[in-house]
Amino acid sequence: MAGTRLDRWHGAYSRRASGMTASAIRALFAVANRPEVVSLAGGMPTLEALPLDDVAEVAARCVRDDYAASLQYGSAQGDPVAREQVTDVMRDVAVSCHPDEVVMTTGSQHALDLLTRIMVDPGDVVLVESPSYVGALGVFRSYEAAIVHLPTDHAGLDPEAVVTAVRRERDRGRRVKALYVVPHHQNPSGGTTSIERRQRLVELCREERVLLVEDDPYAHLGFSSDPLPAMQSMDPETVVYLGSFSKTFAPGLRVGWVLAPTAIRAKLVLAAEASVLCPSAFGQRFVASYLASTDWRSRVKVLREVYRERRDAMLEALDRYLPAASYTRPAGGFFTWVDLPDGIDGAAMLPRAVQGRVAYVPGTAFFDDDQGGSHVRLSFCFPPPERITEGVRRLAAVVDSELELREAFGDALTDSPLATHEHGNVDRPPTDTT
Numbered sequence: 103m104a105g106t107r108l109d110r111w112h113g114a115y116s117r118r119a120s121g122m123t124a125s126a127i128r129a130l131f132a133v134a135n136r137p138e139v140v141s142l143a144g145g146m147p148t149l150e151a152l153p154l155d156d157v158a159e160v161a162a163r164c165v166r167d168d169y170a171a172s173l174q175y176g177s178a179q180g181d182p183v184a185r186e187q188v189t190d191v192m193r194d195v196a197v198s199c200h201p202d203e204v205v206m207t208t209g210s211q212h213a214l215d216l217l218t219r220i221m222v223d224p225g226d227v228v229l230v231e232s233p234s235y236v237g238a239l240g241v242f243r244s245y246e247a248a249i250v251h252l253p254t255d256h257a258g259l260d261p262e263a264v265v266t267a268v269r270r271e272r273d274r275g276r277r278v279k280a281l282y283v284v285p286h287h288q289n290p291s292g293g294t295t296s297i298e299r300r301q302r303l304v305e306l307c308r309e310e311r312v313l314l315v316e317d318d319p320y321a322h323l324g325f326s327s328d329p330l331p332a333m334q335s336m337d338p339e340t341v342v343y344l345g346s347f348s349k350t351f352a353p354g355l356r357v358g359w360v361l362a363p364t365a366i367r368a369k370l371v372l373a374a375e376a377s378v379l380c381p382s383a384f385g386q387r388f389v390a391s392y393l394a395s396t397d398w399r400s401r402v403k404v405l406r407e408v409y410r411e412r413r414d415a416m417l418e419a420l421d422r423y424l425p426a427a428s429y430t431r432p433a434g435g436f437f438t439w440v441d442l443p444d445g446i447d448g449a450a451m452l453p454r455a456v457q458g459r460v461a462y463v464p465g466t467a468f469f470d471d472d473q474g475g476s477h478v479r480l481s482f483c484f485p486p487p488e489r490i491t492e493g494v495r496r497l498a499a500v501v502d503s504e505l506e507l508r509e510a511f512g513d514a515l516t517d518s519p520l521a522t523h524e525h526g527n528v529d530r531p532p533t534d535t536t
């Protein structure tokens with residue numbers, strides 16, 4: 103309703119709010135959340151593998167023995183004990199840092215928001231992968247950035263395309279502020295940026311004076327590999343690193359962190375103070391205490407096993423039921439990126455898929471331009487393996503009937519209202535923004 107005459111406040115919104123529009127697809131997700139629908143849409147981590155008794159004990163201790171810190175306001179930069187724990191986690195991605203260099207945030211989504219707030223004016227360019235994380239695109243749009251997608255393959259962004267884009271945008275008189283990359287098991291493609299590409303991207307960003315934003319929530323979730331060195335370890339003055347405990351512990355706690363060059367860090371803290379005063383003290387003390395008192399790395403190994411089994415179930419089902427599509431074979435994380443058989447529009451097909459009791463996120467959600475129509479993102483993180491198999495089987499049946507329809511009616515079908523790829527009006531469902 104926002105932006106229509108039915109809204110009494112139409113005309114009162116800020117300019118930046120005009121980019122915040124819901125799509126027809128959003129409404130479908132209310133239906134997709136029904137139990138009879140297999141949702142391969144959301145990016146919710148599984149919580150089954152958590153040692154719940156230990157977690158409950160940690161929570162109890164936070165209240166009983168630590169209330170003076172955990173239930174009180176804290177500093178805008180974050181709790182010192184949590185920052186100390188983060189330095190230990192960062193060693194896994196080859197970064198050695200001091201707690202004073204860490205800023206805690208309300209999940210990495212908040213870090214993205216704060217960073218964009220302090221770096222980007224309307225019309226400034228942010229370079230992103232193709233496809234890119236829907237939640238980051240939402241933030242960039244809300245600050246009226248000009249989002250430019252760059253060619254990306256199985257090894258990550260094409261570095262030479264970065265140089266070409268930076269020069270082209272500067273020639274057009276635009277300021278290129280940042281390059282945004284999800285380097286491990288990307289959301290939505292599942293791809294990982296190779297070590298050579300990481301080095302080259304860091305080099306280019308340094309030379310071109312473009313801030314490299316490394317958003318790395320899936321680093322620990324490689325199925326058979328340890329994380330690669332973070333780009334931040336290659337040049338801490340050029341790269342801002344965003345981390346999160348959402349995928350390795352629990353997203354409900356909303357605890358993430360940032361490592362940034364000193365001057366940027368100071369501004370981030372000021373922006374955080376203006377935004378939330380301080381991140382949740384309870385969440386931070388909870389996470390810090392969990393990390394300090396449990397063998398959390400072993401728990402992450404268990405998680406990796408759970409997700410590997412689900413990834414296998416998804417790929418086996420795709421191989422079996424949807425051989426006409428092509429898809430990525432992620433080595434970690436939550437998602438596979440599916441290229442549908444020729445002529446099928448993922449957004450237009452979604453209502454029929456939901457009617458067929460399966461949901462996914464259309465590829466258009468991961469672009470700010472008109473790409474992604476023939477793709478969908480399938481997530482294997484939440485449903486158990488047998489539900490994943492059933493979901494893919496249902497999806498294949500919908501694709502088959504779509505192909506039959508296409509054969510019968512041809513292009514007339516592309517007139518569906520959901521087949522549009524309008525900018526800023528693609529899928530941003532309320533519970534599936536991850």
Ligand SMILES: Cc1ncc(COP(=O)(O)O)c(C=O)c1O
Nearest residue numbers: 209210211235289346348358536
């Ligand atoms: C690439 C990426 N960045 C950031 C986030 C947000 O994570 P957080 O829960 O830490 O805000 C997500 C969540 O799915 C994500 O996939």
